[in-house]
Amino acid sequence: MSARTGPFWDGVEGRAPIPPAAATLGLEFIAADTENATIELAFAATEDFTNPLGNVLGAFLSAMLYDTVGPALLATLGPDEFQSTLEIKVSFLRSTRPGRITGKGRVVHRAGDLAYLEGVLLDSGEALIATASATARVIPLGAAGNAP
Template identity: 65%
Template sequence: MSDSRAGIFWDAVEGRAPMPRAAQTLGFEFVDADAELGTIDVAFTATEAFTNPMGEVLGAFLAAMLYDTVGPALLATLGPGEFQSTLDLQVSFLRPARVGRLRGTGRVLRRDGDIAFLAAELRSADEELVATATATARVISLR
């Protein structure tokens, strides 16, 4: 794992490059990462535009937030010239989420060569577990 803060992910987080539009839409906020441990903490801002007729955040937005947690967990460990390609994502919705700040925690469970196994949790402002995800990704070269 890389301990330098260089590459596509770090360039966006540290303002050297624009944040991806999807992350902007989700109200993505980088909180912290430990590249050596393969962990990340992020936050999202769920707006009224994300809700269903019941006023709950639509599951597709929660899945997108989890996707934008597991991917960066791996990206934070990669060096310049590397990126990740998600192979699968499984999401479990545990309880409704309301408009407001949601906190994502992600981690690299295991990496074997260019394949990584990832996990994430999404919690409400009052720390209730809202949804979880696991994913498999492949590390790819951008060169």
């Protein structure tokens, strides 16, 4: 069996650095099931991510969800493909403190170059913190420089 390649897999396998934004979030790859188009990641929410009350700021939770749903799709793509997020909707369900946060994402449906994605964040006690739904377009890797 040949190794998977492409921007996502090269980062996961250590053949390339992970993106700086993902590194800032403390992204850790846990598992991907490409057949079922699901992914599990973890993030290290630090004190630097908090608001004046000591809770992790929603913008950081949104970034974690963005870095969960996108990779759910990326893990299923070929080495010459990338994805561009067209929209994302985040719902915050409860506040959380700094610590390990788990992200679980999945490709709900793909029709041609459009994909519909969902993701959740769980705190260290497995309580649901936030959810997201997103739409993304599969694009050629060479066009990724123009993607958001």
